Amino acid sequence: MKRFYDAYIRPQMGFVNFAVENENLLQYFDKLDLLKSGAYIKMEPETETMEDGTTFCNGMKIEFESGVINVSNDMAIWFLDYNNKLCDVLMFDLNNLDMIINITGIRIKVEKIIEKGECVLIKISGTTKFGTEGLDNKIKIEEVMASLGIIEGKVLDLNGFPLNVGFVLIGDGTISDLLNIDGSYNIMCSAGNYKITADIKGRTFDVYDIEIKDRERTILDIREV
Amino acid sequence: MKKYFNKVFYRTASSIITTLTKGGSYPDWTFSGWTLLVGAQGSIKTGIEADGEEGVDGGATTYISGQKNPLEIEVKNFSTADYNTIMAAFLNKKVDVLLVDSDQVTFGYAVFGTRLHPKLEVVSGEEPKITLSGDRKYGSEITTKPFQIITIS
Numbered sequence: 001m002k003r004f005y006d007a008y009i010r011p012q013m014g015f016v017n018f019a020v021e022n023e024n025l026l027q028y029f030d031k032l033d034l035l036k037s038g039a040y041i042k043m044e045p046e047t048e049t050m051e052d053g054t055t056f057c058n059g060m061k062i063e064f065e066s067g068v069i070n071v072s073n074d075m076a077i078w079f080l081d082y083n084n085k086l087c088d089v090l091m092f093d094l095n096n097l098d099m100i101i102n103i104t105g106i107r108i109k110v111e112k113i114i115e116k117g118e119c120v121l122i123k124i125s126g127t128t129k130f131g132t133e134g135l136d137n138k139i140k141i142e143e144v145m146a147s148l149g150i151i152e153g154k155v156l157d158l159n160g161f162p163l164n165v166g167f168v169l170i171g172d173g174t175i176s177d178l179l180n181i182d183g184s185y186n187i188m189c190s191a192g193n194y195k196i197t198a199d200i201k202g203r204t205f206d207v208y209d210i211e212i213k214d215r216e217r218t219i220l221d222i223r224e225v
Numbered sequence: 226m227k228k229y230f231n232k233v234f235y236r237t238a239s240s241i242i243t244t245l246t247k248g249g250s251y252p253d254w255t256f257s258g259w260t261l262l263v264g265a266q267g268s269i270k271t272g273i274e275a276d277g278e279e280g281v282d283g284g285a286t287t288y289i290s291g292q293k294n295p296l297e298i299e300v301k302n303f304s305t306a307d308y309n310t311i312m313a314a315f316l317n318k319k320v321d322v323l324l325v326d327s328d329q330v331t332f333g334y335a336v337f338g339t340r341l342h343p344k345l346e347v348v349s350g351e352e353p354k355i356t357l358s359g360d361r362k363y364g365s366e367i368t369t370k371p372f373q374i375i376t377i378s
Contacts (some may be wrong), residue, residue, distance in 0.1 A: 001302065001352065002350060002351060002352055003347075003349070003350075003353065004349055004350055005347070005349040007349075038348070038349060038350075039348070039349040040346065040347060040348040040349065041345070041346075041347045042344070042345065042346050042347070043344065043345040044344045045316075045342035045343065045344060047342055047359075049360075049362070052338075053293075053338075053360075053361055053362035053363050053371075054319065054338065054339055054340040054359065054360070054361055054362070055340055055342065055359055055360060056317060056340065057316060057317050057340075057342045067349070091347065091349075098304060098305060099304070099305055099308075099347075099353065101347055132316060132317060135312070135316075141305050141308050141309075142305055143304065143305040143306070
């Protein structure tokens with residue numbers, strides 16, 4: 001079955017533990033909003049010919065590419081910080097969590113393709129090689145049965161401009177996300193009814209009642225009052 | 226006659242055979258000691274190719290010093306559990322592989338003692354794919370070749 005993947009990256013912290021409850025599974029991840037489809041992960045064996053007439057696989061190579069991403073200038077600078085860094089990559093189709101691909105320790109390359117007006121197109125890619133015995137430490141492909149959903153959006157000030165220094169909190173605050181430089185947040189957690197607000201020093205925000213639905217994405221901008 | 230290998234079986238590498246007895250019923254034939262490959266198979270390619278052509282007769286002709294059996298199997302529509310099964314069953318394991326067209330089950334094609342390496346491709350907007358591929362090479366004049374057309378009764 002075809003899948004349409006969301007792709008996320010973060011500095012290397014290891015695999016995401018989808019068994020954990022009451023936690024933002026996308027914590028520290030940045031979403032790679034895709035301009036067009038094309039994100040991929042490929043894992044290829046590196047083989048050598050053996051004396052018995054067969055080939056033996058000593059190592060594997062993983063290639064990741066995000067496709068072309070349309071970002072603001074601020075986000076471009078943000079993503080350029082990932083260049084040459086060891087990162088985690090997470091790819092999944094929210095509607096169908098039967099194949100979540102999680103890679104850790106992949107060195108990322110960020111390329112700026114073209115700039116026009118306020119938009120910048122960048123491409124994020126990376127490769128990693130490893131011995132076959134380290135396979136389970138590099139890539140994890142898993143099916144998640146738990147009811148999970150995503151809420152995402154931006155935190156905006158009174159004039160509708162994004163705020164980027166602070167947190168978004170869900171429930172009693174155990175589920176949270178640090179705001180990105182463009183004021184966006186991404187939270188993936190167990191489906192259910194929650195209260196959500198933003199926490200930024202010196203500013204006040206409404207508390208919203210939300211429902212995070214299983215395998216669904218909710219978009220909510222949190223506004224200053 | 227065209228062949229559509231809709232069933233791929235494998236086992237740990239063992240002795241080369243030329244006949245097999247089928248069990249089960251159409252179209253889900255079974256073969257004792259062989260495991261059905263999980264997922265749905267896309268294109269499958271195998272055969273016998275020259276592996277080393279030496280000029281002889283003063284260069285007028287070529288002598289085939291070796292042969293190889295390339296085998297490539299595309300696996301689609303697989304689950305996470307299927308992926309784990311394939312990695313455990315094939316990565317660096319020596320296996321025998323049997324290709325069967327369940328509509329024409331009189332003959333099957335088998336490659337013995339080969340290693341198939343899984344290549345994973347996950348592309349957004351496309352069907353995820355695992356390609357199992359590998360070569361089995363051998364001297365051209367050995368008597369019992371690792372590629373056999375199997376008579377199925």
